[in-house]
Amino acid sequence: MIKFFRKIRQNLLSEGKTLKYLKYAIGEIILVVIGILIALGINNWNSNRINNVKQKDYLIAIKSDLEKQIPIIKPLINRCDSISNLGINILNDYNVSQNFSLIDSLDKKLTLFFYAEKFPSISSTFDELKSTGQINIIKNKSIRSKIISYYQNARDSHEAMNFITSDIVYAHIYPTLKSSIINLPENLGITTDIKQVPSKLKSLIKERRTDSHSEIELFNTINMRIKAALVNRSILLKSVDEAEQLLNAINNELKHN
Numbered sequence: 001m002i003k004f005f006r007k008i009r010q011n012l013l014s015e016g017k018t019l020k021y022l023k024y025a026i027g028e029i030i031l032v033v034i035g036i037l038i039a040l041g042i043n044n045w046n047s048n049r050i051n052n053v054k055q056k057d058y059l060i061a062i063k064s065d066l067e068k069q070i071p072i073i074k075p076l077i078n079r080c081d082s083i084s085n086l087g088i089n090i091l092n093d094y095n096v097s098q099n100f101s102l103i104d105s106l107d108k109k110l111t112l113f114f115y116a117e118k119f120p121s122i123s124s125t126f127d128e129l130k131s132t133g134q135i136n137i138i139k140n141k142s143i144r145s146k147i148i149s150y151y152q153n154a155r156d157s158h159e160a161m162n163f164i165t166s167d168i169v170y171a172h173i174y175p176t177l178k179s180s181i182i183n184l185p186e187n188l189g190i191t192t193d194i195k196q197v198p199s200k201l202k203s204l205i206k207e208r209r210t211d212s213h214s215e216i217e218l219f220n221t222i223n224m225r226i227k228a229a230l231v232n233r234s235i236l237l238k239s240v241d242e243a244e245q246l247l248n249a250i251n252n253e254l255k256h257n
Contacts, residue, residue, distance in 0.1 A: 055137050056257060059250050061125040062147060066247045072120040073240045080117060080233035087113070087226035091219070100180075100209040100218060107181045113225045114177060116165040117232045119158040119239070126151045143249050150246050157235045164228050173228070176221040180209065 086109055093103045100106060126147065129135045138144040209215065 051137055052257070054134070055139060056254065058125060058129060058134075058137065059143075059254055063247060063250050063254070065122045065125050066243050066250075069120055069122045070240055070243050070247070072122075073236050073243070076117050076120075077233055077236045077240065079115075080229040080236065083112065083229040084226045084233070087222050087229070090222055091226075094219065100215065110177055110181045110222075113222075114174065116169040117161060117229070117236070118165060119154070119161040119235070121154065121158045123151055123154065140253055143246075143253055146246050146249055150242050153242060154239060157239050160235055161232055164232060168224065168228050173221050173225050176217050180214065180218050180221075 090103060090106070090109060094100055097103060103109075129137075129147075135144065135148065138147065209218070
């Protein structure tokens, strides 16, 4: 094709048709420019098509992550409610009896305080978007902002609940509970051959629970566990609300694309 155009130009020059040559050259340049613009347009269309497919895949993947995470968070909120309500009931019973040993099934109740809530971190899709620098592939600025905000807050929530677990529950609550109750497997719903607690242990625990210093320590520990549960509940409620808002926004975006 290039040889064909070159031959035409050469013929025009050899025949002395300079004006026709100039007109032809300009026309040829215009054709080349049009060809380049068409090629760029096709390339941009193809790139946009590929990016739209990627965006949809990423939104579907984030949606899947959220749909896995929300059902894990909600039972944790209920668990926080159970822990705080149980702690309040124990303290109310103590206010009435003025003696922890007189509270019914105290060992079993306090055994539940050993478990600490952990924030469920499911962020593989967002981590991939961030590490590959493709977060801007999400064209809707509002959704992109919500995605970034949600996962930043989720990271903070994860760190906050980890701190409560390691620096409060395990560091302060766990040691007091461990020395204040008889933690039988049956209290955890596990069946064993252990039928009863040795009388010596019962006597030691009863003695400890009536010691004024130990009573104060246990009372404060139960209060601390209630507060830890309420803080975790607040964190989880905020997270599940943000997750549901983000999920709704993604569902709406997918419907219109």
